[in-house]
Amino acid sequence: MSSRKILVGVKRVVDYAVKVRVKKDGSGVDLNNVKMSMNPFCEIAVEEALRLREAKHAGEVIAVTIGPKKAAETVRVALGMGADRGLHIAVPNGDAELQPLAVASILKTIVEKEKPDVVILGKQSIDGDNNQTGQMLAGMLGWPQGTFASQVEVDPAENSLNVTREVDGGLETVALGLPAVVTCDLRLNEPRFATLPNMMKAKKKKIETTDVSSLDIDVAPRIEILHVSEPPKRAQGVFVNDVDELVDKLHREANVL
Amino acid sequence: MSAAAGRASAAALVVADGATVAVRSAVRAAQACASSSAVDVLLLGRSSSADANAAAAWEGVSSVIVGGADQPLTAEYAAPIVQAQLGSGAYRHVVAASTTFGKNVLPRVAGVLGVSTVSDVIEVKEDGGGEVFVRPIYAGNALATVRSKESTILLTVRPTAFEPVAERSEGLAEVSSLAAPEEAGGGQSRWVGEDRTESSRPDLTAAGVVVAGGRGLKSGDNFKLLEEIADELGGAVGATRAAVDLGWVANDMQVGQTGKVVAPELYIGVGISGAIQHLAGMKDSKVIVAINKDEEAPIFQVADYGLVADLFDAVPQLQEKLKALPKKQ
Numbered sequence: 347m348s349s350r351k352i353l354v355g356v357k358r359v360v361d362y363a364v365k366v367r368v369k370k371d372g373s374g375v376d377l378n379n380v381k382m383s384m385n386p387f388c389e390i391a392v393e394e395a396l397r398l399r400e401a402k403h404a405g406e407v408i409a410v411t412i413g414p415k416k417a418a419e420t421v422r423v424a425l426g427m428g429a430d431r432g433l434h435i436a437v438p439n440g441d442a443e444l445q446p447l448a449v450a451s452i453l454k455t456i457v458e459k460e461k462p463d464v465v466i467l468g469k470q471s472i473d474g475d476n477n478q479t480g481q482m483l484a485g486m487l488g489w490p491q492g493t494f495a496s497q498v499e500v501d502p503a504e505n506s507l508n509v510t511r512e513v514d515g516g517l518e519t520v521a522l523g524l525p526a527v528v529t530c531d532l533r534l535n536e537p538r539f540a541t542l543p544n545m546m547k548a549k550k551k552k553i554e555t556t557d558v559s560s561l562d563i564d565v566a567p568r569i570e571i572l573h574v575s576e577p578p579k580r581a582q583g584v585f586v587n588d589v590d591e592l593v594d595k596l597h598r599e600a601n602v603l
Numbered sequence: 604m605s606a607a608a609g610r611a612s613a614a615a616l617v618v619a620d621g622a623t624v625a626v627r628s629a630v631r632a633a634q635a636c637a638s639s640s641a642v643d644v645l646l647l648g649r650s651s652s653a654d655a656n657a658a659a660a661w662e663g664v665s666s667v668i669v670g671g672a673d674q675p676l677t678a679e680y681a682a683p684i685v686q687a688q689l690g691s692g693a694y695r696h697v698v699a700a701s702t703t704f705g706k707n708v709l710p711r712v713a714g715v716l717g718v719s720t721v722s723d724v725i726e727v728k729e730d731g732g733g734e735v736f737v738r739p740i741y742a743g744n745a746l747a748t749v750r751s752k753e754s755t756i757l758l759t760v761r762p763t764a765f766e767p768v769a770e771r772s773e774g775l776a777e778v779s780s781l782a783a784p785e786e787a788g789g790g791q792s793r794w795v796g797e798d799r800t801e802s803s804r805p806d807l808t809a810a811g812v813v814v815a816g817g818r819g820l821k822s823g824d825n826f827k828l829l830e831e832i833a834d835e836l837g838g839a840v841g842a843t844r845a846a847v848d849l850g851w852v853a854n855d856m857q858v859g860q861t862g863k864v865v866a867p868e869l870y871i872g873v874g875i876s877g878a879i880q881h882l883a884g885m886k887d888s889k890v891i892v893a894i895n896k897d898e899e900a901p902i903f904q905v906a907d908y909g910l911v912a913d914l915f916d917a918v919p920q921l922q923e924k925l926k927a928l929p930k931k932q
Contacts, residue, residue, distance in 0.1 A: 365879060366741045375745050387861075446710070447719040472860065475740055476722045478710035481678065485714025490679050490792035493707050496854065508795065512854050513703040514808075514863075516799040520677055522792045532844065532861055533854055568719040572735065573748040580886070583907040585898075589920040592892065592910050593928065600890045600907065602812075602869040603836075603928060 348502075350404040350524075352395040353462035354429065355453060356388040356411050358420040359473045372573045375473075384420050387468025389427075389537035390530040394498060395466050396428045397535065403500040406430050408460060412444060412452055413437055418553060425548035426540030432553035433460075435561070446474070448565035450482035455561055457487060462525065464507070469494050469529040480529035490522040496533040613640040613733070614665075615696035618685055618709065620647055620676055622654035624809040625700035627661060627767035632760040634663045634768070635727035636696040641665040645688050645781075648676045648704075659776040662768045666776050671783030675794035676704065680783075682711045687784045689716075694755065696733060701759040701864075713757050720757040721749060725764035742860040742883035762808060763866035763887065800853045804830075804839045807856065812838025813867045815858055815885070816846055819874020819895065819914055823851030828918045829873060835925045841865065843881050859884035874914050877902025894918070 360366055361381040369376050384392075395407045409424035410433040411417045421432035435452055437444060444452075457465060470477035484491035492498070492509030496517065499508040507522045512531045522528075540548070558565060586592045597603045615633035619626040626644070633642045643666045644658045651672045659667045670684040685708065689697065697712070699705030701723045713720040721736050728735035728748070735750050736758065751758075807813065814833045816826055826840065833840045841858040842851070858865055860883035870888035875881060877893070877900055885891070886905050893906035896913050903909040910917060 360741070362880070366744050368745045375741060445719060447713070447717070450714055470861070473741055475742065475860070476720075477706050478713070478720055478722060481707065481710035482714030482720075484678070485682060485711040486717070488715075488791075490677075491707070491711060493678070494703060511703075513797075514855060516797060516853065516855055518797040519795040520792050521795050526791075533848070568752050569721060570750045570752060571747055572750055574740075575746050575748070577739070577743060577746050577886075580891075580905055581907070583891070583903070583905075583909055585903075585909045585911065588912075589910070589917055589924055592908055593921065593924040595908055596869070596890070596892070597928060600869075602890050603925070 348403050348405055350463040351460065352398060352404045352407045353457065353460060353465045354388070354391050354395045354407060354409050354424065355465070355467040355479070356392060356409055356420050356424050357385040357468070357471045358382050358411065358413055358417045359385045359471050362386055362472055368574055368576045372575055374571070374574050382416070384423050385468055385471045387470060387472075387530055387532070390532070390534050391466040391468050392424045392427050392429060393535045393537040394528075394530060396538075398464075398498070398500065401500075403502070404464070408433060408462065410435070410453070410456055412449055412558070418555070421553055422545070422548055423540050425551045425553070426545040427538055428544070431551055434553055434555045435558050436555050437558045437565075444565055445567050445569055446476050446478035446482055447568060448563065449479050450486055451563045452558065452561060452565070453479070453483050454486045455563065457483070464525065465527045467527070467529050469531050480527050484527040487525075487527070490526045492520055492522050492526060492528045494531040495528050496531050498528060498534070613637055613695050614693055615640070615642045615698055616688060616694040617642060617644045618647070618697060618699045618705070619644055619658070620702070620704040621650045622646070622657035624767050624806065625702050625762035626658070628762035628765040629698050629700040629760050630661055630663060630768045631765040632724065632727055633696060633698040635729075636698065636733040636756070638733065643668060643694075645670050645685065647671060647681050647684060649673055655778045656775065659778050660770045661776075662771045664776045667778045668781050669778065670781040672780065676708075677792045677794050678707045678711045679792045681708045682715060683784050684781065685712045686715060688781060689755065697755065697757045699759050700762045702762070705759045709757055709759055716755070718753045718755055718757060719751065720759070721751055722759050724758050724760045739883070742879050743886065744879070761864060763864055800855050804833060805837070807839045807841055807858070808863050808865055810839035810865070811867050812836040812869045812871075813841050813858070813865050813885070813888070814838055814871045814873065815841035815843065815875060816873050817843035817875035817881075818845040818849070820846060820851065826852055828922075831922050832871065832918065832925065835922060836869070838867070838869075843875050843878070872902050872906070873918060875902055876900045877905065
């Protein structure tokens with residue numbers, strides 16, 4: 347059994363199947379009474395950490411979340427999937443959502459305390475769609491990064507990770523010396539469910555809560571959100587009866603053929 | 604030192620991995636940020652030397668800097684080169700296209716510098732002093748207008764939202780080279796290899812026509828039907844996550860929130876239901892056609908022209924019609 351430690355970041359977000367509504371006053375998206383879940387890419391990150399532990403490449407998997415009180419539920423799900431213990435960096439409720447730079451800064455202090463060998467995150471959260479946190483953390487720590495990973499293999503002899511990355515023209519493989527940061531793409535794995543018995547067992551696992559104010563990190567947003575609006579609506583379309591009519595419309599009306 | 608040193612600090616730097624259409628769009632966005640000031644292009648990567656003259660011929664580019672030339676690019680190699688170029692303090696904006704290269708490298712640079720980044724910008728507000736941007740959030744279901752309070756503003760820009768700059772009618776920008784700083788590479792990571800998807804069709808994100816297929820195609824072999832249509836129209840072929848996950852087509856053909864964002868003149872979705880995540884990648888297309896046998900499929904809500912039909916009847920018919928049609932000028 348390897349003594350490697352893996353830190354996994356998980357985020358509580360609006361469930362992927364929910365069609366969000368923009369608030370009328372343009373201040374943001376309405377999150378009242380909306381189903382929340384673990385960000386899908388974070389589930390993949392937890393799964394990969396667990397698989398590395400099951401393959402004896404790691405000894406301990408720690409799940410961390412940063413967010414309001416309810417974010418602890420998200421860590422609990424990671425524990426139900428099989429993570430060993432949880433960390434919750436509590437951020438008071440409110441509109442001030444943490445931005446990736448603040449999240450990466452907080453994660454850096456956790457990394458310095460817990461000294462993991464690998465940090466695994468999702469490639470992006472489906473609310474902010476930023477795709478920044480993992481890269482920022484790697485830059486802050488001076489660690490190598492394996493972003494958009496679709497395959498992760500440990501090379502025990504070299505104490506390195508071979509990460510296959512999904513890039514625009516296909517796939518690319520990089521070898522990363524440890525410690526390293528990995529961000530997960532969709533194709534990395536199929537996350538397991540946290541079954542009811544495992545969720546019951548997870549209630550006994552420990553979640554350590556730390557208030558963000560005790561970390562002495564500037565988490566004030568550096569990007570000010572001025573306004574949130576609905577995207578422009580498309581004009582109502584029409585149904586055509588057959589292929590002839592379709593081609594005729596594309597040719598004469600839309601002028602794209 | 605580059606030609607940019609000592610210039611007024613409203614200049615913009617475009618960080619690029621080649622002279623691609625996406626980078627030409629990023630130059631346009633950088634021009635919008637820097638208003639009338641200079642836009643320099645920092646070219647990194649394996650084709651950087653070869654591409655330098657192509658980039659030097661783009662309108663609005665005042666200088667091209669080749670950094671750590673002709674290496675396969677890891678983020679650990681690229682980031683210190685970008686930082687070295689920023690060291691002179693000559694740039695207010697650092698812009699990259701939202702390609703996998705831009706998304707990999709720019710936030711790393713931001714982490715090292717301790718500054719924030721604005722991702723996937725679709726509009727630079729004209730009256731915002733180069734600080735106000737619009738970007739999609741929640742899979743494109745909302746648009747956020749944001750102001751960056753940083754003194755050096757890092758952003759990635761969605762290529763399909765900016766018209767690529769044209770070639771200039773005469774003259775070329777100055778080309779210089781920047782030696783890779785010693786810390787580049789750092790021995791932390793090593794580029795091992797790649798497996799590129801071979802395609803003779805245009806790049807998905809730059810194609811004027813995209814023909815995309817989903818689960819309704821029933822098998823990978825049936826994507827041939829779409830390839831024939833795409834070839835008839837000089838377009839590219841895309842896919843939904845379902846089709847990719849089923850192993851029917853390569854991952855890099857995925858259109859959507861987590862795949863590629865396309866905005867062609869004509870998008871034809873075949874056997875695609877239209878999940879939120881797929882719509883995020885195509886709903887800014889100029890004309891959307893949907894062919895699906897389920898008239899309740901959500902894709903019909905964004906389609907300009909919908910055809911409720913069995914794709915295995917409709918697509919071969921469509922191909923014949925297109926063949927017979929005189930080619931568009």
